[in-house]
Amino acid sequence: MKELKAVLANWEAVIGLEVHTELTTLQTKMFCSCKIEYGAAPNTHVCPVCLGMPGALPQPNKAAIQSIVLAGLATNCQIQRRSMFYRKNYFYPDMSKNFQTTQGPVAFCMYGGIDLEVTGAAACERDQRQGTRPLASGDGYVTPIGIQRIHMEEDAGKMVHVGGESGRITGADYSLLDYNRCGTPLIELVTKPDLRTPEEARLFLQELRQIFLALRISDCSMEQGSLRCDGNISLRRRGSEQLGAKTELKNMNSFKNLHDGLAYEICRQAKVLESGERVLQETRHWEPSARRTVSMRIKETADDYRLFPEPDLAPYDLSDEFVASVRAMLPELPAARRTRYLSDYELPAADARLLAADNDLAAFFDSALLAASANTDGDLSASGLGGGKGGQAKSVRLVTLAKQLANLLLNDTQAYLNVHNFKLVDTSLTPEHLVQLAALVADGELSSKQGKEVFAQTIKEGTSPRDTVNHLGIKQLSDTDALQAVVNDVLARFPDKVQQYRAGKTGLLGFFVGQAMQATTGQANPQLLNEMFMQTLAE
Amino acid sequence: MYLSENEVRDIATYTRIRLNKDAVREMTVYLNEVLDGLKPITQYQLEGVEPTFHPIAGLVNVMRDDVIHPGFSQAEALANAPDEQEGQFRITPILGGEGV
Numbered sequence: 299m300k301e302l303k304a305v306l307a308n309w310e311a312v313i314g315l316e317v318h319t320e321l322t323t324l325q326t327k328m329f330c331s332c333k334i335e336y337g338a339a340p341n342t343h344v345c346p347v348c349l350g351m352p353g354a355l356p357q358p359n360k361a362a363i364q365s366i367v368l369a370g371l372a373t374n375c376q377i378q379r380r381s382m383f384y385r386k387n388y389f390y391p392d393m394s395k396n397f398q399t400t401q402g403p404v405a406f407c408m409y410g411g412i413d414l415e416v417t418g419a420a421a422c423e424r425d426q427r428q429g430t431r432p433l434a435s436g437d438g439y440v441t442p443i444g445i446q447r448i449h450m451e452e453d454a455g456k457m458v459h460v461g462g463e464s465g466r467i468t469g470a471d472y473s474l475l476d477y478n479r480c481g482t483p484l485i486e487l488v489t490k491p492d493l494r495t496p497e498e499a500r501l502f503l504q505e506l507r508q509i510f511l512a513l514r515i516s517d518c519s520m521e522q523g524s525l526r527c528d529g530n531i532s533l534r535r536r537g538s539e540q541l542g543a544k545t546e547l548k549n550m551n552s553f554k555n556l557h558d559g560l561a562y563e564i565c566r567q568a569k570v571l572e573s574g575e576r577v578l579q580e581t582r583h584w585e586p587s588a589r590r591t592v593s594m595r596i597k598e599t600a601d602d603y604r605l606f607p608e609p610d611l612a613p614y615d616l617s618d619e620f621v622a623s624v625r626a627m628l629p630e631l632p633a634a635r636r637t638r639y640l641s642d643y644e645l646p647a648a649d650a651r652l653l654a655a656d657n658d659l660a661a662f663f664d665s666a667l668l669a670a671s672a673n674t675d676g677d678l679s680a681s682g683l684g685g686g687k688g689g690q691a692k693s694v695r696l697v698t699l700a701k702q703l704a705n706l707l708l709n710d711t712q713a714y715l716n717v718h719n720f721k722l723v724d725t726s727l728t729p730e731h732l733v734q735l736a737a738l739v740a741d742g743e744l745s746s747k748q749g750k751e752v753f754a755q756t757i758k759e760g761t762s763p764r765d766t767v768n769h770l771g772i773k774q775l776s777d778t779d780a781l782q783a784v785v786n787d788v789l790a791r792f793p794d795k796v797q798q799y800r801a802g803k804t805g806l807l808g809f810f811v812g813q814a815m816q817a818t819t820g821q822a823n824p825q826l827l828n829e830m831f832m833q834t835l836a837e
Numbered sequence: 838m839y840l841s842e843n844e845v846r847d848i849a850t851y852t853r854i855r856l857n858k859d860a861v862r863e864m865t866v867y868l869n870e871v872l873d874g875l876k877p878i879t880q881y882q883l884e885g886v887e888p889t890f891h892p893i894a895g896l897v898n899v900m901r902d903d904v905i906h907p908g909f910s911q912a913e914a915l916a917n918a919p920d921e922q923e924g925q926f927r928i929t930p931i932l933g934g935e936g937v
Binding site: 324325326330331332333339340341342343344345346348349357358359360361362363382387390391458459467468469470471472473474475476477602604607609611612613614615616617620 | 847851891892893896897898899900901902903904905906907908909910911914915922923924925926927928929930931932
């Protein structure tokens, strides 16, 4: 089989995604008041409604409707005031009432989309002559990805197939059912077939996850199945407008699997088409361990689910007030946060992206800078911290501080959290302390190496960086009088090296600085030493 | 004729009703008679009229607050189960088995 890059030089992949998200942050299920809890003892959060008992009447969860409207507003969808629920009939034990309650032709949210930024090595996989514009940074492009609809539905129960071939349904001796998950509110987002590469699909799902996390409507755990993704994919010759036969790809339960599954399927379809055969319209299953997709079932016609209006649920006619009240709940979204970090703080693009993607880190970053502005001189408080309204003059100090702070959060803090498997709230670190440390490093009072030492103490013990500095006696030596003595001493010890330097071997500067650092047990300001050596040697 | 015998056979399959050839022929006649009864509707000017196919009239936006009310205990949930194992419903093979 050809490599993806070679295939994409001749073929264009047309990819659409279906993304299911469980609204795990809610207390109760979609149509009954049973608790939502992952990992509870089986069948302990069930009732007549979610067990599908005769005569049970469903009652929709208002918070779930608010959540889906929130998701729609955040992805630029039009909120459909009038819609209703339907019964999608199917016979399978994971839904004991024999139908899934879902939406019909009209979903709560329709016709939306987001702008997707694609950077990095995979940016060249797309034919960028159409539908994209280059990024200002020059390392990628932006392309709009349309969203057809987001509709409200419910999740099914969990099944375990016992006996036979390793947990497969075929040949199983019997199956076990736990209905705790049954009836969990689920939103299904369907994109337009606007994605062109596996990398775009991966980045889109990542962006969507960040948006939903910012909205706090789900924990979006692909591992635990609260965020799931299927892909529809077909190939056409580059430049062609006609759509080819598509396959549906399942079991892509991580970002890597989504990317690799699609990449494999693109190469497989290219091989089929190039050998003159036709792609069968079928559902295929990605097997990560074998790195291949296998056919699950051939699709002849669309499944007939006998979709009809759910007679037990009243239709919706959402009021302007309802939509406005949800709009008022919209937080700052990752894309806006990213832009703010770039324009207000001039953070490096990669740092801005990483910080904006993580709610906890971003909130910490914002409140740290807010703390700094609250207790410093006028030059900080005048700079529009945290508000993100823009337009205010930037202060040089703020930019320096923000950069240092981002560095501490993304490197030192993140590393510490990873090692200990902690969340930010599990540590004693406060925004006030971290920005204090950032200031100490930014002002040259501590070297970055000393900064790390103080950081370790701060995050572990919750002590203020200033106290730690005083207590441990670590302080960067920036006193020029004291340092000049050290400089003179080093030069006196190595007269031959001084001669070589003056004869043009300027690379020896590092050697001198190293000697001086050693003499001060690492406490001298290396930048300052650099300058002082150059000056002294030039005299 | 609104419905063919083939379509009636499909409907029977969806609804899990076993019909023999004669019954399909008979039901095709009946169903077409029912649809024929709706014919007068086509004589009305219906442009711009919203469909009223939802059975609940007058009620909209019925919703409840997101508050937990305990349902069944595990024992109650499984009380009528044909079989159980470790708190779960135990059911016969879904594919290829004998069925209940």
